[in-house]
Amino acid sequence: MQIKTIIEPFKIKTVEPIFMTTEEERKVFLKNAHYNPFLLTSEQVLIDFLTDSGTSAMSANQWSGIMNGDESYAGAKSWKRFEKTINDLTNYPFILPTHQGRAAERILYGHLGGKGKIFLSNTHFDTTRANIEFSGATAIDCLTPEATDTSLELPFKGNLDTKKLVQNIEKFGKENIASVILTVTNNSGGGQPVSMENAKEVSKICKNYGILFILDACRIAENSFFIHEREKGFGDKTYKQIVQEMFSLADGCVMSAKKDGLANIGGFIALRDKELADACTNLLIITEGYTTYGGLAGRDMEAIAIGLEEVTEPDYLKYRIRSTAYLGEKINKLGVPIMLPVGGHAVYVDAKKLYPQIPVDEYPGQALVCELYLKGGIRCVEIGSVMFGKYDENGKLIPAPMELVRLAIPRRVYTQSHIDYVIEVFEEILRTKNKARGLKIIQEPKFLRHFTSYFEQN
Numbered sequence: 001m002q003i004k005t006i007i008e009p010f011k012i013k014t015v016e017p018i019f020m021t022t023e024e025e026r027k028v029f030l031k032n033a034h035y036n037p038f039l040l041t042s043e044q045v046l047i048d049f050l051t052d053s054g055t056s057a058m059s060a061n062q063w064s065g066i067m068n069g070d071e072s073y074a075g076a077k078s079w080k081r082f083e084k085t086i087n088d089l090t091n092y093p094f095i096l097p098t099h100q101g102r103a104a105e106r107i108l109y110g111h112l113g114g115k116g117k118i119f120l121s122n123t124h125f126d127t128t129r130a131n132i133e134f135s136g137a138t139a140i141d142c143l144t145p146e147a148t149d150t151s152l153e154l155p156f157k158g159n160l161d162t163k164k165l166v167q168n169i170e171k172f173g174k175e176n177i178a179s180v181i182l183t184v185t186n187n188s189g190g191g192q193p194v195s196m197e198n199a200k201e202v203s204k205i206c207k208n209y210g211i212l213f214i215l216d217a218c219r220i221a222e223n224s225f226f227i228h229e230r231e232k233g234f235g236d237k238t239y240k241q242i243v244q245e246m247f248s249l250a251d252g253c254v255m256s257a258k259k260d261g262l263a264n265i266g267g268f269i270a271l272r273d274k275e276l277a278d279a280c281t282n283l284l285i286i287t288e289g290y291t292t293y294g295g296l297a298g299r300d301m302e303a304i305a306i307g308l309e310e311v312t313e314p315d316y317l318k319y320r321i322r323s324t325a326y327l328g329e330k331i332n333k334l335g336v337p338i339m340l341p342v343g344g345h346a347v348y349v350d351a352k353k354l355y356p357q358i359p360v361d362e363y364p365g366q367a368l369v370c371e372l373y374l375k376g377g378i379r380c381v382e383i384g385s386v387m388f389g390k391y392d393e394n395g396k397l398i399p400a401p402m403e404l405v406r407l408a409i410p411r412r413v414y415t416q417s418h419i420d421y422v423i424e425v426f427e428e429i430l431r432t433k434n435k436a437r438g439l440k441i442i443q444e445p446k447f448l449r450h451f452t453s454y455f456e457q458n
């Protein structure tokens with residue numbers, strides 16, 4: 001008999017307590033946090049779906065790697081292991097360790113960017129966009145129109161729209177395109193995967209125009225699972241081979257190791273071109289550290305190297321993708337509108353559809369974020385007009401294309417009963433959905449406003 005239930009492919013060795021709270025207590029906590037869950041303390045949270053970044057539970061193997069970390073300033077054996085593992089996956093010769101993904105972005109895009117430069121991507125993640133704009137350059141998303149229809153079930157909704165890509169290259173001139181960035185999976189576009197075919201097309205276009213092609217690879221293992229399942233010709237390949245093939249199409253990558261590196265901190269830049277690597281190395285030494293540790297301790301490099309090997313293991317990836325799909329399928333069945341199909345690291349709720357009574361300039365996504373915290377102590381993040389909205393010259397909101405709420409699932413952290421609890425909270429969210437209220441922003445910074453803005457309930 002074939003047992004169909006997919007179980008967590010691990011036993012729990014160390015546990016961390018969750019502090020129970022009541023709705024009454026959470027009302028006070030949320031008010032004091034100005035209706036922005038980023039400003040809550042973790043002890044005030046029951047289920048933390050704020051991010052899958054840096055929140056993974058490490059394996060016993062990774063913890064033993066931590067003890068083996070070589071903290072030598074130069075040429076540590078942990079660096080050699082880190083370099084070899086990344087080289088084996090990417091086949092890029094130049095590897096620059098950074099303390100996390102955005103440090104890699106600041107170095108690479110800061111160097112490539114500047115006034116008049118254009119970056120093109122399926123969707124720039126918020127830190128990617130912020131680093132590009134901070135350099136004076138412009139970031140343009142080229143997502144396919146289908147991608148913003150949350151109910152449309154297509155296999156690769158993270159794909160970059162190659163027509164829009166070519167149009168933008170022609171419009172701005174190839175000499176002004178600093179690079180094309182393919183984000184796999186497409187985090188801000190709903191955690192949707194990118195097909196190998198699309199990556200090949202993008203690669204071809206970049207080669208034809210002589211434009212640098214960079215992968216934002218922080219969830220490339222999860223992306224490989226979808227290619228294995230959904231794309232013709234990949235069912236017999238290993239996840240690692242698929243990852244390697246995708247890297248082979250690009251000129252380099254930035255990667256936050258806090259996602260598919262299964263580590264709590266870390267990142268890197270990996271490049272083919274020596275001249276570009278040299279320029280980045282200069283910046284690395286100024287702000288991150290010497291070339292063989294960058295922004296990392298030796299023990300971090302050990303944990304990342306081991307994590308990058310564990311992340312393409314079939315049992316792990318099957319459990320990972322299945323457990324995300326479990327949450328998405330169950331709440332969708334209850335009637336919660338979500339981004340379909342469910343992506344790899346998160347379930348995205350379509351808050352505009354859930355709360356049609358709340359206009360976009362009253363942030364329906366933020367309203368749901370607050371409701372989930374109040375009703376269930378669940379913390380998650382708005383990915384909509386709070387995160388990506390801009391103002392026109394009259395101060396009117398230019399809304400984001402979608403009003404999503406992301407329930408990002410930390411890797412190897414929560415069990416099925418935690419997820420069942422979340423599903424029950426959604427039943428309550430549906431029962432009380434007509435009572436949900438919008439919010440207004442009363443204080444905001446210039447960049448990345450979702451982190452620190454203060455809100456008031458209308």
Ligand code: F0G
Pocket residue numbers: 050051052053100101102103125127128183187216218256257258266267408
């Ligand atoms: N690129 C993508 C696609 C990301 O999702 C992130 C981080 C980064 C770059 C930056 O990496 O955090 O190590 O500096 N995403 C986190 C998230 C923060 O919650 O999705 P970092």
